[in-house]
Amino acid sequence: ELKVEQNPLFLSMQEGKNYTIYCNYSTTSDRLYWYRQDPGKSLESLFVLLSNGAVKQEGRLMASLDTKARLSTLHITAAVHDLSATYFCAVGNAGNNRKLIWGLGTSLAVNP
Amino acid sequence: NAGVTQTPKFRILKIGQSMTLQCTQDMNHNYMYWYRQDPGMGLKLIYYSVGAGITDKGEVPNGYNVSRSTTEDFPLRLELAAPSQTSVYFCASRETGAGGYTFGSGTRLTVV
Numbered sequence: 001e002l003k004v005e006q007n008p009l010f011l012s013m014q015e016g017k018n019y020t021i022y023c024n025y026s027t028t029s030d031r032l033y034w035y036r037q038d039p040g041k042s043l044e045s046l047f048v049l050l051s052n053g054a055v056k057q058e059g060r061l062m063a064s065l066d067t068k069a070r071l072s073t074l075h076i077t078a079a080v081h082d083l084s085a086t087y088f089c090a091v092g093n094a095g096n097n098r099k100l101i102w103g104l105g106t107s108l109a110v111n112p
Numbered sequence: 113n114a115g116v117t118q119t120p121k122f123r124i125l126k127i128g129q130s131m132t133l134q135c136t137q138d139m140n141h142n143y144m145y146w147y148r149q150d151p152g153m154g155l156k157l158i159y160y161s162v163g164a165g166i167t168d169k170g171e172v173p174n175g176y177n178v179s180r181s182t183t184e185d186f187p188l189r190l191e192l193a194a195p196s197q198t199s200v201y202f203c204a205s206r207e208t209g210a211g212g213y214t215f216g217s218g219t220r221l222t223v224v
Contacts, residue, residue, distance in 0.1 A: 004154075033212060042202065043155075045212035088154060099170065100213070102154030 002027045004091050006103035013079050014111055021074040021106045023089035031092040032072045033100065034063050036085045043088065046074075079110045114138050118203050118216035125193040125223045133188040133219050135203030143206045144186040145213070146170075146178065148199040155202065161186055193223045 003026040013019050023032070034046040047056045049065035049072060056063050060083065062075045072089055086107045090100040119134045137144065142163045147155040157170030161180040175197060177189040186205075190197060203216040 042217045043204075043213075043215045045214070048212045090155075099157055099160060100155075102156075104152070104154045 002029065002091060002101045004089060004101050004103040006089055006106050008106060009104060010107050010109075012109045012111060013076075015080055016078050018078065019076050021076070021087055021089075021108075023072040023074070023091075023103055025070050025072075025091040025101075027070075029067075029070075029091045032065055033090045033092070034072070034074055035088045035090065037088065037105070038085050046087075076108075081110050081112065084108055084110045116203055116205055116214050116216035118201075118219050120219060121217065122220045123222070125190075125221065127193060127195065127223060129193050130189070130191050131193070131221075133190070133201055133203075133221075135186045135188065135216060136184050137186075137203075137205040137214070138184065139205060139207070139214065140183060141205035141207050141214075142183070143208065144180065145204045145206075146176070146186070146188045147202045147204065148172065149202060149218075150199050158188065158201075190221075195223050197221065198223045 005024045007022050032049045035043040036046050037043045047063040052067040054065045060077045065072045086105045088103055088105045090102045092100055116137045145160045146158040149155050156172045158172055158176050159170055159178040161167045164180050164183050167178050167180050180186050201219045204213040206213045
């Protein structure tokens, strides 16, 4: 059974600092997603990672995937308040239906 | 391009009542999903569909039913509402292949 663990679950950081969110999963998968959710809002797709060594960057966020270690990271560079949100990783089950298993989310607060 | 549209946005039900959550997408996506999100948790898959006329159960299907008569519409039916069904419900769709999921804005349901 595929399980997805994110850590930390809560993160409070200062503006301008760097930090990394980790997403571990338990069985082989061929795709990993990162999403952002603002309080009371829907989920916004950030990154889709499809292969070992994949790295994608958008602004101050960079995501990477190591399929051998079953690990993805979401790195935040020089955090700003606008990045405050909950970040979810989700891992695709191998197979045609591509059901996702979700982590519990990392609640990020960026403070001045 | 509206994307994924969910109605209603909010609803209060009494125990034992029934209702249908509507979901429509205009992107011609084959895959559609219903998730529920409980406070502080990730998303749990209720039902999904890989095309018109084809549906299947997810992780937490009990108490729910779905139908998929057209590519665009994927309604979720709650029969005999229970307090345990108090949650935020998200509908999502994606195209065939490696793309990300597009989420609707959510329906916040309270059963009292």
